Amino acid sequence: MKIGFIGLxxxxxxxxxQLIKGxxxxxxxSRSKVPEELVSNGGIPCxxxxxxxxxxxxxxxxLPDTPDVEKVLFGDEGISETLLEGQTIIDMSSISPIATRExxxxxxxxxxxxxxxxxxxxxxxxxxxxxxxMVGANGSMFAKVEPIFKLMGKNITHVGDIGAGQVCKVANxxxxxxxxxxxGEALLLASxxxxxxxxxxxxxxxxxxxxxILEIHGERxxxxxxxxxxxxxLHQKDLNLALNTARSLxxxxxxxxxxxxxxxACSAAGQSTQDHSAMVCALERLAQHTVA
Amino acid sequence: MKIGFIGLxxxxxxxxxQLIKGxxxxxxxSRSKVPEELVSNGGIPCxxxxxxxxxxxxxxxxLPDTPDVEKVLFGDEGISETLLEGQTIIDMSSISPIATRExxxxxxxxxxxxxxxxxxxxxxxxxxxxxxxMVGANGSMFAKVEPIFKLMGKNITHVGDIGAGQVCKVANxxxxxxxxxxxGEALLLASxxxxxxxxxxxxxxxxxxxxxILEIHGERxxxxxxxxxxxxxLHQKDLNLALNTARSLxxxxxxxxxxxxxxxACSAAGQSTQDHSAMVCALERLAQHTVA
Numbered sequence: 001m002k003i004g005f006i007g008l009x010x011x012x013x014x015x016x017x018q019l020i021k022g023x024x025x026x027x028x029x030s031r032s033k034v035p036e037e038l039v040s041n042g043g044i045p046c047x048x049x050x051x052x053x054x055x056x057x058x059x060x061x062x063l064p065d066t067p068d069v070e071k072v073l074f075g076d077e078g079i080s081e082t083l084l085e086g087q088t089i090i091d092m093s094s095i096s097p098i099a100t101r102e103x104x105x106x107x108x109x110x111x112x113x114x115x116x117x118x119x120x121x122x123x124x125x126x127x128x129x130x131x132x133x134m135v136g137a138n139g140s141m142f143a144k145v146e147p148i149f150k151l152m153g154k155n156i157t158h159v160g161d162i163g164a165g166q167v168c169k170v171a172n173x174x175x176x177x178x179x180x181x182x183x184g185e186a187l188l189l190a191s192x193x194x195x196x197x198x199x200x201x202x203x204x205x206x207x208x209x210x211x212x213i214l215e216i217h218g219e220r221x222x223x224x225x226x227x228x229x230x231x232x233x234l235h236q237k238d239l240n241l242a243l244n245t246a247r248s249l250x251x252x253x254x255x256x257x258x259x260x261x262x263x264x265a266c267s268a269a270g271q272s273t274q275d276h277s278a279m280v281c282a283l284e285r286l287a288q289h290t291v292a
Numbered sequence: 293m294k295i296g297f298i299g300l301x302x303x304x305x306x307x308x309x310q311l312i313k314g315x316x317x318x319x320x321x322s323r324s325k326v327p328e329e330l331v332s333n334g335g336i337p338c339x340x341x342x343x344x345x346x347x348x349x350x351x352x353x354x355l356p357d358t359p360d361v362e363k364v365l366f367g368d369e370g371i372s373e374t375l376l377e378g379q380t381i382i383d384m385s386s387i388s389p390i391a392t393r394e395x396x397x398x399x400x401x402x403x404x405x406x407x408x409x410x411x412x413x414x415x416x417x418x419x420x421x422x423x424x425x426m427v428g429a430n431g432s433m434f435a436k437v438e439p440i441f442k443l444m445g446k447n448i449t450h451v452g453d454i455g456a457g458q459v460c461k462v463a464n465x466x467x468x469x470x471x472x473x474x475x476g477e478a479l480l481l482a483s484x485x486x487x488x489x490x491x492x493x494x495x496x497x498x499x500x501x502x503x504x505i506l507e508i509h510g511e512r513x514x515x516x517x518x519x520x521x522x523x524x525x526l527h528q529k530d531l532n533l534a535l536n537t538a539r540s541l542x543x544x545x546x547x548x549x550x551x552x553x554x555x556x557a558c559s560a561a562g563q564s565t566q567d568h569s570a571m572v573c574a575l576e577r578l579a580q581h582t583v584a
Contacts, residue, residue, distance in 0.1 A: 211503030
């Protein structure tokens with residue numbers, strides 16, 4: 001299949017590589033130069049988004065944030081004017097669920113299909129084709145695009161109609177942030193009470209307090225290994241999506257709001273590029289005590 | 293061994309039963325009548341706490357809260373005046389870590405040993421002898437009392453010195469409450485965004501958002517099965533311990549504080565005896581929307 005891929009950063013580049021390896025004709029464009037390795041493996045570099053769109057049946061976007069997706073679709077050098085009936089946009093960026101539905105509506109007027117399919121699993125998941133992919137797609141579209149996803153990921157869920165993938169990703173980021181704060185508050189309290197936080201973590205694993213975050217991020221807090229992983233600045237972006245979506249819909253997310261404030265405090269202290277488990281440092285500064 | 297057991301409620305009664313089954317001479321006292329079944333199985337009923345203390349090498353307490361433990365130890369009919377050098381108190385109640393250390397210090401003046409060993413696992417864990425037991429004990433005391441715990445539980449951890457068991461239990465309850473709020477905020481946002489929360493839960497299990505709470509309490513929120521389980525009023529008691537301990541030590545627990553407020557709101561709405569997963573109902577009322 002002729003597949004376009006716009007956005008070849010840390011995530012997009014290895015994802016496009018999987019599609020090339022899978023035997024597809026992949027038309028590539030990125031703001032920065034198309035990586036040499038993708039071209040030498042058979043990828044076809046293009047000069048701009050419209051050139052990608054003119055050559056591809058399906059166009060995948062993997063961009064940093066909502067305004068970037070809007071610009072690639074509807075900006076000055078946007079692809080929407082090139083797109084024709086029967087083409088499909090798959091947005092694998094993590095962006096606003098509400099904007100996603102607006103973009104899809106605009107493209108639907110031209111009978112262009114839209115699928116949102118944000119991922120989790122990070123750079124390692126992209127390189128090993130083990131990404132978790134959360135898909136929002138109407139009716140029969142999921143079956144049509146699923147084979148493409150299978151080249152890039154392992155745990156692929158059709159969550160619901162257009163926008164449902166982005167909603168699911170936002171829900172994921174809310175839970176991850178709040179579970180980090182849960183572990184941070186608990187381990188800091190234990191440590192300031194004079195109890196070894198690694199013993200507490202061990203005692204709690206397997207019980208009702210157990211979580212992937214207690215296991216992995218709890219260990220990071222104790223070992224002080226805050227090299228990312230997943231950067232605080234990216235999680236701030238995702239909680240911003242959560243809080244804006246919540247405000248639009250009329251939902252109150254009190255703990256998500258506090259978690260964002262702690263990330264903001266970490267950024268103020270110069271920690272925006274550290275792993276999100278470093279959220280605990282904001283709590284530590286308040287308590288004038290470190291977990292370990 | 294001659295073991296005393298004071299506090300024969302929903303938890304204490306089956307726990308004492310395991311010790312009788314294990315072949316110990318168990319001296320029993322409870323504010324309410326000693327259960328007939330324990331006596332017919334060989335337990336020895338006593339008229340008051342001091343009678344238990346006078347007959348036992350080790351005295352286990354399983355009481356509702358800090359003031360109850362204080363009363364049994366140091367109140368008008370308290371056992372402290374009966375206790376002699378070489379006897380050991382094992383408090384398996386979930387109470388204040390700070391009060392625990394004070395009680396232990398007072399008893400140390402009489403060379404009476406003290407071990408704190410709160411549990412998790414609930415009534416089912418007590419009946420099946422599968423409780424998780426978090427032990428605070430100095431030096432060689434853990435080895436001395438471990439065989440007793442093995443009759444009542446499976447996952448037994450020596451967390452640290454006196455008080456460490458209670459600190460660990462408080463940390464457990466903080467994480468559980470905050471993970472419940474995490475899942476509640478995420479599923480409510482998804483639902484109000486028009487996405488099936490059960491699909492979201494499925495998509496997130498196995499990834500970084502996965503937790504025992506997403507699995508069990510997430511399902512309860514979706515299925516609306518708020519019969520306990522673990523009652524909100526008990527979790528309020530535990531978060532009160534967490535917040536008081538934090539205040540005493542100089543630790544700020546912003547999300548624990550909010551979670552407690554949501555439990556308070558549930559109580560105001562008549563939900564204090566529902567399962568703690570019903571915390572989501574307080575968020576739902578704010579959003580005028582239910583998860584399912």
